[in-house]
Each structure stands twice: as structure tokens, then as C-alpha cells.
Amino acid sequence: MVQLDISRKLNILADAAKYDASCASSGTSRRDSLSSGGLGSTEGSGICHSYAPDGRCISLLKVLLTNFCIYDCAYCINRSSSNVARARFSVDEVVDLTLNFYRRNYIEGLFLSSGIIRSPDYTMEQLMLVARRLRVDHGFRGYIHLKVIPNADPDLLAAAGRWADRLSTNIELPTDTGLAAFAPEKRPSEIRSAMAHVRRQVESAQPEPKPLGKAKPPRFAPAGQSTQMIIGADGASDHAILRRSIGLYSGYRLKRVYYSAFSPIPDASSRLPLQPPPLLREHRLYQADWLLRFYGFEVDEIMAGGIDGQLDLAVDPKLAWALKHRHVFPVDVNTAPREMLLRVPGLGTRAVKRIIETRPHHGLRLEDVKRLCSSIAKVRPFITALDWTPGNLLDDRNLATRLQPAPRQLSLF
Numbered sequence: 001m002v003q004l005d006i007s008r009k010l011n012i013l014a015d016a017a018k019y020d021a022s023c024a025s026s027g028t029s030r031r032d033s034l035s036s037g038g039l040g041s042t043e044g045s046g047i048c049h050s051y052a053p054d055g056r057c058i059s060l061l062k063v064l065l066t067n068f069c070i071y072d073c074a075y076c077i078n079r080s081s082s083n084v085a086r087a088r089f090s091v092d093e094v095v096d097l098t099l100n101f102y103r104r105n106y107i108e109g110l111f112l113s114s115g116i117i118r119s120p121d122y123t124m125e126q127l128m129l130v131a132r133r134l135r136v137d138h139g140f141r142g143y144i145h146l147k148v149i150p151n152a153d154p155d156l157l158a159a160a161g162r163w164a165d166r167l168s169t170n171i172e173l174p175t176d177t178g179l180a181a182f183a184p185e186k187r188p189s190e191i192r193s194a195m196a197h198v199r200r201q202v203e204s205a206q207p208e209p210k211p212l213g214k215a216k217p218p219r220f221a222p223a224g225q226s227t228q229m230i231i232g233a234d235g236a237s238d239h240a241i242l243r244r245s246i247g248l249y250s251g252y253r254l255k256r257v258y259y260s261a262f263s264p265i266p267d268a269s270s271r272l273p274l275q276p277p278p279l280l281r282e283h284r285l286y287q288a289d290w291l292l293r294f295y296g297f298e299v300d301e302i303m304a305g306g307i308d309g310q311l312d313l314a315v316d317p318k319l320a321w322a323l324k325h326r327h328v329f330p331v332d333v334n335t336a337p338r339e340m341l342l343r344v345p346g347l348g349t350r351a352v353k354r355i356i357e358t359r360p361h362h363g364l365r366l367e368d369v370k371r372l373c374s375s376i377a378k379v380r381p382f383i384t385a386l387d388w389t390p391g392n393l394l395d396d397r398n399l400a401t402r403l404q405p406a407p408r409q410l411s412l413f
Contacts, residue, residue, distance in 0.1 A: 004087055010097065012087040014047075016067040016078055020113050020147070020170075021228050021258040048111060058143065061101050062111040065089050065126055069115030073172075073183035075233040075262055078115050088117075091129045098130075099138060109143030109165075110134070116149060124152035124160065131163035148225075150190040154197055158220070161201050166223035166255070169194045171248065174241045178234030195252045198225045202253065224255040231285065232262035232278050237309035242288055242299045249293070259285045284311040291317055294349055295342045315400050319345040322382060326394050329382045333364050345403070346378030378403050 004012075048062035066088035067078040077084060089097075094112065101107045112130055116123050127146050134140035146160050148169040161167055169191060173179045176188045198221065205220035227248060231241060245257045261278035288311060291297040295318070305320030306312050312320040322329065322345050331340050333355055341352045351373040358364060358372075366388040370376040381393040381403075396402065 006093060006097070009087040009089055009093070010063070012085050013064040013067060013089060014062065016084075017048075017062045017064045017111070017113060019077060019260065020062070020111075021260040047106065058109065059107045060109045060111045060143065060145070061098055061107045063089070063094070063097070063113075065094060065112060065114035065123075065130070066117055067115050068117050070118075071116055071183065071185045073186065075173075075182050075230055091126055091133065094130045095133050095138070098134060099140070102140075102142060107142075109145070111145045113147035114149075120149045120152040121156060124149040124156045128156055128160040128163065131160065135163045143223075145223075148194050148198060150186070150194040152194070157194065157197055158201060161198065161205075161220040162218060164221055166226065167198050167221045168226040168228065169198065171195075171227045171229050171244075171257075173230055173234055174236035174244045175234065178236060182233055195225065195227065195248075199252045225252065226254055226256040226258060227252075228258045228260055230260050230262050231282060238281070238285060238288070238306065238311045239299065239303045239309040241285060242292065242302065245289060246292060246299060257289060259289070280313050281311070284313060284317060288317045296339055297321070315404065316345075318343070319378070319400070319403065323400055329394055330384045330390050331382065332384045333369055334359055334386065344379060344382045346375045346382075347373055 048060045049057050064078075066086075067084065068086050068088060069076070069078050069080055072080045076082075094110075098107070098110045110130075112127055114123050114127060127149070131144050131146055134144065143166075144164045145166045145168065146164040148157060148160070148167050150169060157167070171191060172183060172186065179186060179188055201220045202224055205217045205222075229241065229244070236244075241259070248254055248257055259282050261282040288297075288302050291302055292299065301321060302317050303309065303311070305317055305322075305324050311317055315323070322343065328340075328343075331344060333341065338352060338356060341347055341355060342349065347355075354372045355364065355369070358368065363386045366376070366380070366385045369379060369383065369385060373379055380388070381390045381396075381399060384390070393399065
């Protein structure tokens with residue numbers, strides 16, 4: 001076998017890792033080397049970029065330990081039958097890369113996944129060893145996200161959670177039937193078992209008031225767990241995908257479900273119907289997911305704005321719902337409850353919070369709302385204020401078109 005240098009391995013394995021979407025680095029505990037010694041930090045703002053809830057950009061080395069894999073999942077570029085360049089890092093090579101990139105101020109953390117080699121136990125052990133050596137041997141205090149390998153020994157998962165900030169187990173596809181068709185070597189029960197084990201470990205490590213003298217529970221993945229779902233590889237509708245997501249959030253206390261658009265190579269001879277643009281569909285699912293988690297929407301409500309179980313790709317899900325429920329608008333920003341303000345297109349959770357905090361002090365005019373939101377043009381047709389009523393704006397058949405941003409020519413420079 002031809003021996004590859006580190007640079008070539010990095011090119012192959014960093015490129016192979018781009019298909020894994022679940023690399024957010026938010027939600028972990030604050031650590032830094034100034035107060036406790038060691039190297040690195042989970043704070044600050046800084047080759048993969050993730051964003052914390054407060055908007056900080058966090059740079060991660062996002063790489064696979066190897067893109068060799070014993071499985072032959074039809075949707076995966078790194079499947080065993082795929083004719084792609086292969087490479088493999090040793091544990092020490094990943095550790096050295098992480099430290100060298102950190103010292104050069106390229107990154108603030110590591111996102112590490114892998115193809116399955118030899119066995120789930122062997123692969124999980126290799127991932128865990130990278131994190132342990134960074135933490136123990138080098139005092140690395142930065143963010144570490146490890147991918148969980150289903151069917152690995154629970155003791156290995158416990159060790160991985162001790163050293164990592166977040167763990168993630170890929171749910172793969174929205175339905176078990178889809179997984180059986182496209183990845184028959186993988187077992188849904190094994191994936192769910194791994195996620196359930198991580199949930200139990202995360203919950204047992206949560207700080208609680210303890211009697212004096214009782215030992216503090218061991219640290220375990222303080223940023224919780226997430227998962228990734230591939231969309232577009234099977235025939236699952238957006239309605240089915242969102243239903244599955246809600247079940248995952250409640251069943252495994254996930255921090256995030258990541259949607260990864262599947263883009264098959266076009267086949268001129270294929271007679272299959274045209275699929276929706278995969279990245280636009282992915283974007284709409286993220287928007288719908290946000291409404292489910294932070295805006296009080298139910299799945300059926302969101303899907304009421306779509307057609308035949310699919311989200312409307314022309315407008316965002318919140319606006320689509322509002323356009324089909326014009327009879328509940330306009331709402332008075334000075335009296336409407338929080339639940340109704342959150343349904344107004346253009347009003348985010350932060351703007352609604354500020355509106356409610358302002359109301360006891362003085363009545364709001366349209367100019368006040370404009371200062372509190374990012375797009376007053378989108379908000380105006382759906383609200384009333386002390387000096388504003390939308391008149392017949394809500395009855396405009398072209399309202400959706402009017403509220404869409406105007407197309408613009410991108411600059412080449």
C-alpha cells in the first residue's frame with residue numbers, strides 16, 4: 001500500500017468529513033486554560049465554522065479518523081464499494097494535528113468522526129483515545145465532539161463522554177424502512193440503543209443538590225448529544241421527517257437534529273420525477289425545526305402551510321402558515337399574548353421578548369416595532385400598533401411575492 005503523507009491524508013479525510021453536518025459546538029461548559037491550566041479553550045471566536053447561540057463563530061478541525069468502512073450504505077460516499085481515495089490517521093496523528101492547528105490559531109476545537117473499521121468497538125476505542133490523549137496527556141481544554149459508533153461497548157461510550165463535550169449518533173434516515181433498503185447492514189435498534197445509553201449518561205451527570213459528603217457525578221458530554229438525518233435519499237416526506245425529529249427530541253433529549261441534503265448524481269436516462277432542490281429543502285426543514293423548538297408550533301400546523309406533506313419551498317414555513325391563516329391577523333402588538341406574537345412573520349423570539357418588556361412602560365408605535373425587529377416590511381401586514389393598521393394589505397393576492405427579498409446580482413469582487 002502506498003504510504004500517504006500527513007498533508008495528503010488531511011486533504012482526503014477533511015474532504016470526506018464535509019458530509020457530516022452535526023458539528024455545532026454550542027452548549028458546553030465554560031473552560032479555559034487561564035483559570036485552570038492546560039491548553040485551549042471552549043470560549044472565544046476564531047476548517048469548519050460552527051456558531052454558538054450568542055452568535056460566536058467557533059472554528060473546528062473537522063476530520064475523519066478514516067474513510068475506510070466495512071459497511072456499504074448506498075447513500076454514503078465512503079461506502080465500501082465506493083471508488084474514492086482512502087486514507088487513515090493514527091490516533092497520534094490526529095492529536096498532533098489538533099494541537100498544531102490550535103497553536104497556529106487555526107482552530108478552537110475538534111470534530112472527529114470515522115468510517116467503521118474492524119469492528120464498532122475498535123473504531124469507538126480509537127475515537128475515544130484521541131480525546132483522552134488530548135485531555136490527559138496535553139491538557140487540551142478546547143471543544144471536542146465525537147461521533148458515537150452504534151453497537152460499541154457501553155464502557156467505551158462512557159469513556160468517550162468523559163473526555164468529549166458532545167456526542168452524536170447518526171440516525172441515518174427518517175424511517176426504519178428506508179434504512180433497511182439503503183443500509184441493510186445497520187440496525188435501527190442498535191442506533192436507538194446507543195442514543196438511549198448516551199441520554200441516560202447525560203442525565204445522570206446533571207448537577208443536582210447533593211447532601212454534604214456525597215460524591216459529584218462524573219462528567220459526561222456536558223453539551224449533550226445530537227444526531228444527523230439524511231433527507232432526500234428515500235421517499236420520506238417533510239411531514240414524516242419533522243414527526244421523526246419531534247420523537248427524537250423528546251425521546252433522547254437531543255440538543256439538535258441536523259438535516260443533511262442528499263444529492264445523487266444526475267442520470268440523463270432516469271425517468272424518476274424531479275426532486276425539490278436538496279439544499280433549499282434542507283434549509284426549509286431547519287426553519288421548520290426552529291419553529292417547533294422555539295416558537296410553539298406543532299408539526300401539523302407547520303405542514304398546513306405546505307402541500308401534500310411537503311413544505312412550501314417558495315416561502316419560509318412561518319410565512320406560509322400565516323398566509324393560510326390570514327383570518328387570525330392582524331394582531332395588536334400592544335395587547336396580543338406572546339404565543340400570538342411569535343406567529344407574526346418577521347418577529348423573532350428576541351423581538352417578541354423586547355415588545356413584551358416595553359409594553360408596560362408605553363404603547364408601541366410602528367417605529368418602535370421597527371427598532372425591535374429585523375424586517376418591518378415583513379411584519380407590517382400582520383400587526384396593528386397605536387399609529388398603524390394594515391388596511392387591505394392582508395387581502396393582497398401577491399402578498400407572498402411582495403414579502404420575498406428582491407433578487408440581486410452578486411458581485412464578482
